Amino acid sequence: MYANILLPTDGSDGARRGVDAGLRLAEEHDATVHALFVVDERHVTREYDHVVEDAERRAEAALDDVGGAAAERGLSVEKHVRWGVPHAEIVAAIDAYDADLVVMATHGRTGLDRLVNLGSTTERVVRAAPVQVLTVPVERGSDVA
Template identity: 50%
Template structure:
């Protein structure tokens, strides 16, 4: 059913839950995983841009490495991607660019007022605009 799965990560515990689901599904379906880290271009002012981008790219490489190691342990092909831009736009573009059948991503699991205040979340925007099915995984405490 799935040949290629896109798994965006930011290295957080919430995205780790999604990575676990993506690896499990890829193992079941004999699918490959495209793991994606997006350096958000809206996180810093011009004066500190280079330093912030460098720090975020290093964080991204660590997050991508962790997923690649998890895939290698299960003998799952993992392709690593680091992109710059607005996260929801880059995730949607990557899904099309890599021809994925499924997007598996984490969510913060907000409810009530917290969900209302964060209505522009990355996961929610991807769910609303994706052409591919999206599985959201929430960290259970």
């Protein structure tokens, strides 16, 4: 039913719950997994090499995390890093990677990051995505089967 599943991640514990649910679905449907990390250009400038390097390290670590979890399930992952506004880049990635499902947690970053961003990235993706979006709650006891 699903051939290409897009798994956006920011490397947070909350995002990992979405990734886990997406990997379970990829396993069930023998789907290709596209792990995506979006560097938020509203908060990271490309003007300073050390800032870019830090953003790239965070992206690589988050995507390696997805790759490791996928490997444990016998799945391979295509890893993608995009720069821009997260919800817009996630929606653009749907077409770019021919995704027919997006799986993401209802919350990723918390605290000040969440307050600064006016609204939820997940909510914006749900509203704009041309494909189904499975949202995974991050609260304890809310595992997806």
